[in-house]
Amino acid sequence: MERETIYEGLVRKGVSRRDFLKFCASTAAVLGLSSSFVPKIAEAMEKKQKPVVVWLEYQDCAGCSESILRASKPTIGQIVLDVVSLEYHETIMAAAGHQAEKSLHDAIKNYKGKYLVVVEGAIPLKDGGVYCTIGGKSAVDLIKEICKDAMAVIAVGNCACFGGVPAAKPNPTGAVGVMDIIKDKPVINLPGCPLNVENFTATVVYFLTFGKLPAVDKLKRPLFAYGKLIHDNCERRGHFDASEYVKAWGDKGHRQGWCLFQMGCKGPFTNHNCPTIRWNEGVSWPVMAGHPCIGCSEPKFWDNNLYAEAEKNSFYAKAVGLAAMAGIANKVKTE
Amino acid sequence: MARLVIDPVTRIEGHLRVEATVNGGKVKDAWSSCTMWRGMEIVLRGKDPRDAWAYAQRACGVCTTVHAIASVRAVEDAIGAKIPDNARILRNIIMANQNVQDHIIHFYHLHALDWVDVVSALKADPVKTSELAKSISSWPKNSATYFKAVQDKVKAFVESGQLGIFSNAYWGHPAYKLPPEANLMAVAHYLEALDVQREIIKIQALLGAKNPHPQTFVVGGQSTPVDPESQNALNADSIAFMLKYADMALEFVEKVYIPDLLAVASFYKEWAGIGGFNNFLACGDWPDANGKMYLPGGVIKNKNLAKIEPLDHKKFKEYITHSWYKYSKGDVGLHPWEGETTPNYTGPKPPYEYLNVEGKYSWGKAIRYEDLPMEVGPLARMLVAYGLGHKDVKEVVDMVLKKLGVGPEALFSTLGRTAARGIETLLMARKTKDYILELAQNMKKADTKIADTDKWDPKTWPKECKGVGLHDAPRGCLAHFVVIKDGKIANYQMVVPSTWNLSPRDHKGQRGPVEEALVGTPVADSKLPLELLRTIHSYDPCMACGMHMIEVREE
Numbered sequence: 097m098e099r100e101t102i103y104e105g106l107v108r109k110g111v112s113r114r115d116f117l118k119f120c121a122s123t124a125a126v127l128g129l130s131s132s133f134v135p136k137i138a139e140a141m142e143k144k145q146k147p148v149v150v151w152l153e154y155q156d157c158a159g160c161s162e163s164i165l166r167a168s169k170p171t172i173g174q175i176v177l178d179v180v181s182l183e184y185h186e187t188i189m190a191a192a193g194h195q196a197e198k199s200l201h202d203a204i205k206n207y208k209g210k211y212l213v214v215v216e217g218a219i220p221l222k223d224g225g226v227y228c229t230i231g232g233k234s235a236v237d238l239i240k241e242i243c244k245d246a247m248a249v250i251a252v253g254n255c256a257c258f259g260g261v262p263a264a265k266p267n268p269t270g271a272v273g274v275m276d277i278i279k280d281k282p283v284i285n286l287p288g289c290p291l292n293v294e295n296f297t298a299t300v301v302y303f304l305t306f307g308k309l310p311a312v313d314k315l316k317r318p319l320f321a322y323g324k325l326i327h328d329n330c331e332r333r334g335h336f337d338a339s340e341y342v343k344a345w346g347d348k349g350h351r352q353g354w355c356l357f358q359m360g361c362k363g364p365f366t367n368h369n370c371p372t373i374r375w376n377e378g379v380s381w382p383v384m385a386g387h388p389c390i391g392c393s394e395p396k397f398w399d400n401n402l403y404a405e406a407e408k409n410s411f412y413a414k415a416v417g418l419a420a421m422a423g424i425a426n427k428v429k430t431e
Numbered sequence: 432m433a434r435l436v437i438d439p440v441t442r443i444e445g446h447l448r449v450e451a452t453v454n455g456g457k458v459k460d461a462w463s464s465c466t467m468w469r470g471m472e473i474v475l476r477g478k479d480p481r482d483a484w485a486y487a488q489r490a491c492g493v494c495t496t497v498h499a500i501a502s503v504r505a506v507e508d509a510i511g512a513k514i515p516d517n518a519r520i521l522r523n524i525i526m527a528n529q530n531v532q533d534h535i536i537h538f539y540h541l542h543a544l545d546w547v548d549v550v551s552a553l554k555a556d557p558v559k560t561s562e563l564a565k566s567i568s569s570w571p572k573n574s575a576t577y578f579k580a581v582q583d584k585v586k587a588f589v590e591s592g593q594l595g596i597f598s599n600a601y602w603g604h605p606a607y608k609l610p611p612e613a614n615l616m617a618v619a620h621y622l623e624a625l626d627v628q629r630e631i632i633k634i635q636a637l638l639g640a641k642n643p644h645p646q647t648f649v650v651g652g653q654s655t656p657v658d659p660e661s662q663n664a665l666n667a668d669s670i671a672f673m674l675k676y677a678d679m680a681l682e683f684v685e686k687v688y689i690p691d692l693l694a695v696a697s698f699y700k701e702w703a704g705i706g707g708f709n710n711f712l713a714c715g716d717w718p719d720a721n722g723k724m725y726l727p728g729g730v731i732k733n734k735n736l737a738k739i740e741p742l743d744h745k746k747f748k749e750y751i752t753h754s755w756y757k758y759s760k761g762d763v764g765l766h767p768w769e770g771e772t773t774p775n776y777t778g779p780k781p782p783y784e785y786l787n788v789e790g791k792y793s794w795g796k797a798i799r800y801e802d803l804p805m806e807v808g809p810l811a812r813m814l815v816a817y818g819l820g821h822k823d824v825k826e827v828v829d830m831v832l833k834k835l836g837v838g839p840e841a842l843f844s845t846l847g848r849t850a851a852r853g854i855e856t857l858l859m860a861r862k863t864k865d866y867i868l869e870l871a872q873n874m875k876k877a878d879t880k881i882a883d884t885d886k887w888d889p890k891t892w893p894k895e896c897k898g899v900g901l902h903d904a905p906r907g908c909l910a911h912f913v914v915i916k917d918g919k920i921a922n923y924q925m926v927v928p929s930t931w932n933l934s935p936r937d938h939k940g941q942r943g944p945v946e947e948a949l950v951g952t953p954v955a956d957s958k959l960p961l962e963l964l965r966t967i968h969s970y971d972p973c974m975a976c977g978m979h980m981i982e983v984r985e986e
Contacts, residue, residue, distance in 0.1 A: 100591060108587045110580060146593065155469050157975045158444040159492020159643040165536070166629045166642065173625045177584070181593040186441045187493075190544045190600035192964055193437035199599045218469075226776045227794075228467040230446060231438045234781040261474065261489040268470030268774075290492055290643050345649055345882035351656040353663025375641030379633050385640035386664070387647055387654040390485060398474070398486065 102304075103142040105178050116141070122169040126298040126373060128320045133305075140305040146178070147304065148211040150203050150242060151185040154228050154235040155262045155271055156217025159290035160253040161187045167293040168377045180300065183211070186230075197231055204245055212300075213246040215239065215274045216291075218255040218262045222270030239277060248282040248309055249274055252296060254392055257285040257315075264398035275316060282309055285316040289392035294373050295321040315395065317367065326363035326389055329371040332356065342386075356383055362391035432459060433957045434785065438466070440967055442541040444493040445974025447933065449967060450786060451949060453957045461942070461949035461963075462788045463933045465795040465974050468755075473772065475923040479889075480506045480915050481650045483923065487911065488644055490925065491975050493536075495643040496529050496635065497904035498925070501911040506650045509898025509915050512886035516720060517878060518652035520870045521638055523717050524673070525645070526902070527863040528634045531680050533905040534809070534856040535631075537971050538688060539624035542849065545965045546695050547609060547617040550602035553586055555615035563612050567694055570686040572623070581619040601961040606953075608698045617695065620687055631680040634673050634863070638665070652882025659874045670871045677867055681860040684853075692853040693834050696846055703837055706845030706948045706966035709733050710803050711811035712931070714742055714910070716903035717862065725862060726824075726903060729815040730800060734843055736818035744899060744910060747926060750797040753790070753935040762938055764799065767912045767924040768897070797937035798930050806944040807907025807931045808970065810851035814842065823861075827854045845948070848969040889918035897922075904928060906971050932970045945970055 100108070106116055120137040124130070129137075153161065165172050165188075170179055176188075183203035184196070191199055203211060217235075220227035225234030243249055251274040254260035262271035275283045286295050299318060302310045310318040327333065335341070335355040342350040342359050357364070366389055370381040382389050391397040438448035446467035452459045475486055484502040491498060500522060507514060514522075557579040564573040588594075601607075609617070632642045638655055639645025647655045658664035696702075715728030729739040748764030751757065757775040758765065765771065777791045786792040799805070816824035817839070831850055832839060841847055885891065892915065900911040907928030914922035934943030942950070945967060952962050 105587070105591060110584065148593075153446075155467060156445075157489050157492035157495075159489070159495060162492050162495065162643040165540075165625070166632065168629060171626060171629070173622050176596060177588050180595075182595045183593075183598070185596055186439050187444065188540060189441050189596040190549070191598065192439065192441040193960060194958070195599040195601075196439055196441050202598075220469075223776060225781060226778065227469070228446065229448075229781050229783075230466065232779075232781055232783040237781065261471070261486060262469040264474045264486070266473065268473045269468065271469070289489065292641075344884045344887070345652060345654055346656055346880055346884070351658040351661045351664045351879060353661070376629075376633050376636035379636035380640045382640040382646040385638070385647055385655045387640060387649075390646065 100145070101141070101143055102146055102179060105146065111178075119170055123298060123301045126169070126294050127302055137301060137305045144304050146181045147300065148203060148207040149180045149182050149214060150200060150211055151182060151214045152216065152239065152242065153186050154215070154217035154219050154239070155269070156253070156255055158187050158216070160216045161185070163290040163293045164296065166376055167297060169294070169297065175297070179297075200242070204242055208245045210247055211245075213243050213249045215249060215251050215256040216253055218259045218271035218273060219277060220262065220269035220271045227269040236277065239274070243278045243281055246281055248284065249278055250284045250286060250296075250299060251275065252286050252291040254287045254289045254397070257287040258395040260289065261398055283316055284309055284312065284318065286321070287317065287393040288368065292370070292373065292375060295369070313367070317393070321369045322367040322393060324367065324369070326366045326368055326371055326383070329369075330363050330383060331371060332383060350386060356386070356388040359388045361388035362394075362397070363389040366391040366394055368393040435954075435957050435960055435963075436785065437960050437963065440964070440972070442544070442968060443972040443974060444491060445972070447967075447972050447974045448786070449949070449963065450788060451963060453954050456954055458949050458952040458954060458963065461946045462786065462792060463935065463943060463945050464786055464793040465933065467974065468774070468794040469975070470774075472923045472925065475920050478920050479918070480509070480913060480920050481887075483913065483920060484648045484650070487925065490927070491973055492643045494529070494533060494904055494906055494973055496525055496639070496645055497902055497909055498911070499645070499648045500526065501900040501902040501904075501909045501925070503648050503650050503900065504902065505898045505900030505911040505913040506915070507898070508900060509896040509913055510650070510886055510892045512651040512883040514652045514883060515880040517657050517870065517873055517881050519718060519720070520866055520873065521653045521655065521881070523866040524863060524870065525635055525638055526716065527859045527866060528632065528680075530859040530905050531684065531856050531863060532628050532632045534852050535624055535683070535688060536628050538692070538849070538853065539621050541971065542968045543617055543621055544600065545961065545968055546607070546699060547621070548602050548604070548607040548614050549585065549597055549600075549618055550589070551607065551609070551611045552615040552618045553582065553589065555582065555611035557582055557615070560612040560615045563694075564616050568686045568690040570690075572619070578615055578619060581622065582615055585618060601959050604959055604961050605955050606961050609695065613694060613698065617691060620691055623687070624683075627679065627683045631676045634676050637669060637672055649882055651884065651886050655881070656879070657870070657874060657881055658879050659877075664879075665870070665874075667871075667874070670867060670874070673867045674864065677860070677863045680863065684857050684860045688853055689857055692850060693831065696835055696850060699846060700835065700837065702846040702965065703841035703844045705952060706969060707843035707847070708806045708944045708948050709843075710800075710805045711814050712742065712800055712805035712807050712908055713812045713815040714901040714903050714908040716901075726812050726816055727819055727821065728903070729819065730805070731811070731814055731818065732803065736814060736839070739815055739818045744901070746801050747910070748799050748802065749926075750799065750937040751791075752797065752938045754793055754796045755791050756796065764802070764938065767910070767926055768914075770924050793935040795930055795934055797934045797943065798926055799937055802937075802939070804934060804937070804941055804943055804947070805931055807928045808848070808852075809855040809905070810842065810848045811907060812903060813851040813854055823858055824854070827857055845966045845969045852971070892918060906973050907931060927973075929973045933972055933974065945972075
């Protein structure tokens, strides 16, 4: 049977042209593209078939899967039914055990060279990989086998990108990210703890629209999402520039939305688009809610605290030390 | 005897493997194995205790927030921080919101497909589906047109030939009992619930910046400011925002979840006699201003609801007879305070076909209370409260039992466990609104305190201290234990709900609750383990959490 295009599928399921174009427009916005790209995205959806996606979970907490469940543009229902063909995803798939394994094997056989692999969680290498097995096979053997015939690999969340919390010192299981294992396929990193789902759907749509993967930085992160520091787009930047700092939880500055730098904010050292796209359909993001950024899209961010005395090494105190390195400590002192 | 293996067990959080022997169409014996381990507590060693919640929260992204709560409570207990009333209320809102959203996802997206045949829904008459739906609920989306549209959507999906997450499942299995119309109604609500869970969790996004993994907890309180006169703090607008989603949650639970639960359960009453367990443990939670818990803690042994014992965490002991660890003192039970961590993998080298269940076979430890395995979770909480005569719980439990035409003994089962989760969701959806209104009252009094800032500086802490943080999380009693020396974590331990429920056998050979509950389960086709999944999923396993490891104390 000839596979239908994404748009054909949507129309058959009763999605109006107007709603379809709205979806294309919101996706262009996340991608940072001007409205002139909307027709191009729409055209791609009209011509392209649903990409086949295989979602793998290893040393994860399912937080990135949960993030996907919060998708709004398109919704998770649309993603699963209309936008991609999600052939394997342990957290939500109906089949279990042998039947689940069959779904995986069917997908990588039937769509050889054409499927996308999404990886959530780190991969433990120590002791022959015994710290994570599925169906009796180690995660490291599984990922090599499954990625062998993939078109590209998308690592979601800090664990799959850089090892994340399992790789925090002393890394008890020898956990690593995908790019440390898969060297012969294009790998895209979408870090964050968890992944922000908007960046996932935008990456998939970018791929469908332009037929290639997005431009990335040296850590393989798409520039459209990780090209700027949080600090550069922070809504509290004015207070930083005016040296207005929060000093304690609930103090006047905190209640008035002043800068969280002295409470340990990592915004000046973190590349992520949180301030512009926010979370949960734009409801909020950490700084907006009054908590410092902890730098969750950066490699080894969990380890930043291990090198100094406890007093200086918490999330909340560390930024001052980093600030000194960045040459902006004087600004803090003169406040 | 046929040896059946389910690996991966899907529609759970994390990595679980179940092996079972089947004879004469029934499960004779079962073993549950956690097959992933990260060593979170080792990572926590030496860290600033104020940071612990952020690491611990990553134990799980499904029951996100719960480890953060247990962690800050443990550190607060250790250093003597007293959280202000606003922080107590904010945490209560977050916990109630988590409970409701987590249970809705569980019922519709992790558990429903064990009872609902999606393919059968294609045969349903949308008019009759509408009649069925209208007979049990006043939910607005009950029209024949609506169900026809859903059916067409599913049909189009099936005809596309790409079944995605619904492929290779158990459609047509003889254990499915719902008529096509009930299946169609449930499929429609599966899709609606996907939208509802995304919307109602916005309460947490407002209070905690994002979900999953909200970023608002601090030792001593919360970090989201409260000030009705500021646009950068929780204010009257925030109260209105939260009430909107709390109302949405309550309406969905009252008009969809509970009617669906009753309708589905009425076709599966034989499951009131399958998959039960005897002992239950709850730590209680949702403190009021005086510290009294809305849902009480307690321990039930041998199904005796007449005698609820108070909980004492000092009676916790963990055994490793069948777990991939070793203790310096040999095969003894250790309280978490004296816990040790030495991984000792003795299982088969991957790839393997079967585990050696005579020896060690899981990364999970066997946690016991007075040497007894205990079930934790919504059923444990509802039974403890019911036994203690809790007015709100008794009212809803009795309503459900009456509508199903069964007695309280039916609660000790797979069906009872699934029903208890729905009952609790209704109670917590109601309480969410109460807590939001309580926050509004505090705002009215111009109370803007959100944290005990006197204890923020580690210099104010004792040189050595230890604490316990208890939280009755959606999946059950969660306990974090922390030992602090010179302002750093010397020892950190988590005793997690799935450590209790999915535990392997202990030193006496006693099965863990899920292992025990599976014995006797009917199996129509040992190649298609649908019936086992029903009982396993009724416990809502959360394995990344359950991969519990105890930290060696620093010498």
